[in-house]
Amino acid sequence: MKTKTILLNSRPSAKPTKENFKFSEEEVPELKDGELLLKTKFVSVDPYLRGRMNDVKSYIPPFEIGKPITSVIIAEVTGSKNNDFKKGDFVSGNLAWKETQIANAKGLNKVDHKAADLTAYLGVLGMTGLTAYFGLTEIGKPKKGETLVVSGAAGAVGSIVGQIGKILGCKVIGIAGTDEKIEILKSKFGFDEGINYKTTKDINAAIKEAAPNGVDVYFDNVGGEITDAVLMNINKFGRIPTCGAIASYNDEEIPTGPRPQPILIKNSVLMQGFIVSNYADKFPEGIKQLATWLKESKITYSETVVEGFENIPQAFMDLFEGKNEGKMVVKI
Structure with missing residues (x-):
């Protein structure tokens, strides 16, 4: 054969x-x-x-x-x-x-x-769902009433992160690249707000308008200028699970951007990179919870x-x- x-x-x-x-x-x-x-x-x-x-x-x-x-x-x-x-x-x-x-x-x-x-x-029941679940719950640690911003929100991980955020009682703002994706974020996945980064001239101002009380948790799937803008709106004791950096994956040289240290220090912000295998010993727990939410129609994909x-x-x-x-x- x-x-x-x-x-x-x-x-x-x-x-x-x-x-x-x-x-x-x-x-x-x-x-x-x-x-x-x-x-x-x-x-x-x-x-x-x-x-x-x-x-x-x-x-x-x-x-x-x-x-x-x-x-x-x-x-x-x-x-x-x-x-x-x-x-x-x-x-x-x-x-x-x-x-x-x-x-x-x-x-x-x-x-x-x-x-x-x-x-x-x-x-949702594989690495994608587990990445969303553990990145948000273990690093982001969202609390009821907080504001969660998700970049790459219409992607596989981001769309699940936003839905988990809603289950946990957060206001959820998604950042994506088309008006169609923004509409899907709100109509299908239950996001409260959406920002089209490709048509928005001032991302910083758009985030400030969508999150007037600031950003408590930022699930970062993209890096780059979008992350720079979110950092300008991060609250004291904010948490940033750093999952991906697709904005720079194809760059031939490491791009230079705003240095985040002053913001992180001033606001006592946690910014932590992770890979899903860090939580391998907890996979059964994560799959069980995701499967339950899926069965209860609390999450979709x-x-x-x-x-x-x-x-x-x-x-x-x-x-x-x-x-x-x-x-x-x-x-x-």
Whole structure:
């Protein structure tokens, strides 16, 4: 049996292009004891993958040129020599961008397609939802009556953060890049206010108007000038979970901006970066709570589903153009 795979062809110098990816075909090896034969069903593409395309030290090793790119994938077990998995099971795990592959069971989790749509395990019930839940509750520690601002609010993580904020009694303000996304934030996800950063001339003033009592918690998905503006409105003892910096992922040089230290010191603000695996020992607790809220219709989710294995690279590149609403998923 042969399978298509997508390799890292070269490292991007700025935004990723199609030349950075290479399609290849390879033989699928024989199934050995303890292994599974997996057929890819859904592929998650996420902004953090851009960092792994650079040859720099980080919290996770970079992708290697000439080797398959990996991300979280939902796959169907089509063959098994492992007693814990049977043909027809669905699993989630960090797997290669291949149509079919052999994998050992380490790091794979069964997912119940009867309890929720399979794509939910890439989003609200997967790393996306857990990132939102733990970043907000463990670092942001929102209190009833406080004001929460979320950048990248229409994205997969941001849209869930805002909904959790509302459940916990906050006033929630979302920042996104189109009027359509702002309307969805308010009508679908229950945000109180929305700011279109692309059409707003003065973000600082817009935040001040939307949050007249200041900002208590800022969930930062983007960095850059938007974060500079929020910092100008942060309250004393404010908390800033720093989840992403998509505004600068494609910069070839580290940008120079306002230095945050005077604001952080003057207002005794906590600004803490994190990765979701920091809370791995609490994942069962987070999944249980998210699943309960989902079942009770207290949270919902959006996803942009692109079809076709050949469209995985384009779906990934589209993230940096803001073409996704919620979680970006590729259906194979």
